[in-house]
Structure formats: C-alpha cells, structure tokens
Amino acid sequence: MKRNYTLPEANQALTLVRAIASELLERRTERRALSQKRDQLEAAVTPEGLRSELADLDARIWEHDEALKRCSTELEDLGMTVLRTNPLTVHIPGQSKTGAVVFCWQEGEGAVCYGHPTGQEKEQRRPLQIRAKGA
Numbered sequence: 001m002k003r004n005y006t007l008p009e010a011n012q013a014l015t016l017v018r019a020i021a022s023e024l025l026e027r028r029t030e031r032r033a034l035s036q037k038r039d040q041l042e043a044a045v046t047p048e049g050l051r052s053e054l055a056d057l058d059a060r061i062w063e064h065d066e067a068l069k070r071c072s073t074e075l076e077d078l079g080m081t082v083l084r085t086n087p088l089t090v091h092i093p094g095q096s097k098t099g100a101v102v103f104c105w106q107e108g109e110g111a112v113c114y115g116h117p118t119g120q121e122k123e124q125r126r127p128l129q130i131r132a133k134g135a
Contacts, residue, residue, distance in 0.1 A: 003079035031064035
C-alpha cells in the first residue's frame with residue numbers, strides 16, 4: 001500500500017506500530033537467545049540427544065524468523081519500511097508543508113520526532129522542526 005502520512009497521522013499510527021514493534025522486539029530477543037543456545041550446544045559436541053535438541057532449536061528459530069517476517073510485512077502493508085531491526089527503526093512516508101518527507105521512528109521513542117528528506121533515508125536522521133503535540 002502506497003501511502004503518505006501527515007505528522008499527526010504518523011503519530012496516531014504509532015499505537016499500531018508499537019504493538020507490531022513489541023512483538024518484533026520480543027521475537028528478536030528470543031531468537032537471539034535460541035541462536036546462542038544452539039551455538040553452545042553445537043560447540044559442546046555431546047553425542048546424546050544432540051541432533052534432536054539442535055533440530056528442535058532450528059525449528060524454534062525458524063518460527064521466530066517467520067514471525068519477524070510477518071511483523072515486517074504488517075508494517076509494509078501500512079506503507080512503512082523497516083530500515084533495521086536493531087535498533088528497530090521504521091520509516092513512514094510522509095507529507096509536510098514543504099513536500100515529501102520520510103518520518104523516522106525508533107524503538108523506545110514516544111512520538112515521531114525525526115525524519116529525512118525524501119531520497120536521504122540512509123543518512124543520519126534529523127529532528128523535525130515542528131513536533132507533534134504531546135511529543
């Protein structure tokens with residue numbers, strides 16, 4: 001879905017973005033823990049039950065990978081883009097009084113207060129000149 005948000009609309013959408021982000025962050029943390037456990041088991045080289053334990057971990061890691069993809073797809077369905085997952089950074093295509101912009105929200109932020117000029121999304125994000133009410 002191609003959509004441009006105004007700053008108030010972007011901040012209003014944060015309720016849904018945060019819900020999706022919460023699952024993504026939880027899955028990211030659990031996946032990281034499972035991956036570390038798998039690496040430790042593989043390094044231990046204990047023969048008894050190792051193959052089934054590794055297979056179980058692989059299946060659980062795969063489930064988290066799929067859930068992470070679904071979270072990203074949900075954000076994309078809203079017209080947004082996940083720039084990176086650590087820290088979780090979401091780009092929201094927007095429209096300001098001066099033209100097209102990309103609003104930038106990062107995990108832990110209470111409101112959309114940063115952005116990029118269109119075409120400069122990979123550059124350092126900049127504080128917005130006008131902040132949303134309540135930000």
